[in-house]
Amino acid sequence: MGESEKISVGIIGASGYGGVQLVRLLQEHPKAEVVYLGGKDSAGKPYAELYPHLGHQVNLTIEPIDTDAIAARCEVVFLGLPNGLACDLAPQLIEKGCKVLDLSADYRFKDLQTYTSWYHTERKDGETAAKAVYGLPELYREEIKSASLIGCPGCYPTASLMALSPLLKQGLIVPETAIIDAKSGTSGGGRQGKINLLLAEAEGSFGAYGVAKHRHTPEIEQVCSDLAGHEVRVQFTPHLLPMVRGILATVYATLRDPGLVRDDILTIYSAFYRSSPFVKILPNGVYPQTKWAAGTNLCYIGIETDPRTDRVIVLSAIDNLIKGQAGQAIQCLNLMMGWEETLGLPQLCFYP
Missing domain, CATH: 3.40.50.720 (NAD(P)-binding Rossmann-like Domain)
Structure with a gap:
């Protein structure tokens, strides 16, 4: 070309x-x-x-x-x-x-x-x-480069797996303790007319759906099992937020080593995502907000540990339509074609 x-x-x-x-x-x-x-x-x-x-x-x-x-x-x-x-x-x-x-x-x-x-x-x-190759570049970059068919991830799995992957790959958590509590804007439900997505229904309200049976659960578990090297099951609960764009996933899990502190885990995450231009690891005490990612292909990640409960808490924010869908697909296209991974993809949100 x-x-x-x-x-x-x-x-x-x-x-x-x-x-x-x-x-x-x-x-x-x-x-x-x-x-x-x-x-x-x-x-x-x-x-x-x-x-x-x-x-x-x-x-x-x-x-x-x-x-x-x-x-x-x-x-x-x-x-x-x-x-x-x-x-x-x-x-x-x-x-x-x-x-x-x-x-x-x-x-x-x-x-x-x-x-x-x-x-x-x-x-x-x-x-x-x-x-087919699973189209999450941060995990399967090399496989995507040589693929002719990509199964692009769901929006919830993208946000959830960005938060969970380093913990499972490095064996930092007890896998079966992982709980994903995630919230999405209404655009995640598509453009068809659906009663629960009407402004009069969604505005000023907040609720869970697909509890214990959402279709993104097996997709998340498949990749978690791949990372951990054995079968992993997670608890995943999605919620609908009264806004248009964005997902915030909050992941809780019990640490194998209760001595690990926030700085240790921040270092591990920074190393894990060092070659991932769209992942932004936030500094100590800073937690992501969906508005920061809106309109971009970025994933913002914030980390906290709780020595009282021996748990790690990881928060991940993306735009469900960009990094959670179309932008990530183009990120895969860039890799398949041998182009710069970031080509044509936005990295600055409109703010506020």
């Missing part, structure tokens, strides 16, 4: 919040050009009809999903579809020579039985799924 050439990119499922984030970020990416937007219900509509604020920049019409046409025009395809649809399209696109980044849950699991039991969809694409 020459200096001035750009790779051609397609986005299937461009009408949702993940899709529009991809469109926005790729518009400003120096080495990628969006040439195809695909959808089912929205096919035939100008993209500017769905998102008028992009009309001066994006002059594309949403097209029907045709894998032959997509593969003929696109080197890379992002799939921003509901769970259970990417597994029909990805094998065809891979076979036709495209690199595929899937934002749904379809390619996040090594064991498709786990996927089927939680997402209630039978799978026939085991051969394709076996080639």
Whole structure:
């Protein structure tokens, strides 16, 4: 690829919040050009009809999903579809020579039985799924570089695993004591009309959902088990916050060595993430806020220890639509193409 050439990119499922984030970020990416937007219900509509604020920049019409046409025009395809649809399209696109980044849950699991039991969809694409790499660059950077299919992580697992990974990898905690208490803004529920996401329902309120049965639980456990070297189960409880963007995950766990203090763990985290440009370890006594990460691909991490309970408390803040979805997918694309990992991705929030 020459200096001035750009790779051609397609986005299937461009009408949702993940899709529009991809469109926005790729518009400003120096080495990628969006040439195809695909959808089912929205096919035939100008993209500017769905998102008028992009009309001066994006002059594309949403097209029907045709894998032959997509593969003929696109080197890379992002799939921003509901769970259970990417597994029909990805094998065809891979076979036709495209690199595929899937934002749904379809390619996040090594064991498709786990996927089927939680997402209630039978799978026939085991051969394709076996080639997929979990798209969390901070943990699987080298595997992503040589992959042609990426299963991009969920937003809650991203925030949770950023907080938990060093503790499990270094054997610092008793794994079964890990508890993840996480909160997300309403954009995590997508753009479809849902009663619990209406302003009149969500504003001024705060509550948990999916208690003891949220679908992101097995995804978190899969990576935790990989890091720990044995099966790990975690307690994960998500909550809905009355705001649009952001996730704050608070992780509690019992330390194996009660003598470890906050400075020790800060040193371990700084070393663990030393090659991760989007992870910002905060200094002593500073704890992250979602607003700091809004609109960026950053993950802010704060750490505390409690000598009274022998627990470590790790707090992680991300933008659920960027580092938790579209931005992380582009971070993976950068690695797959051999580009600078940070290319085209925002690192400064709008504040306040």
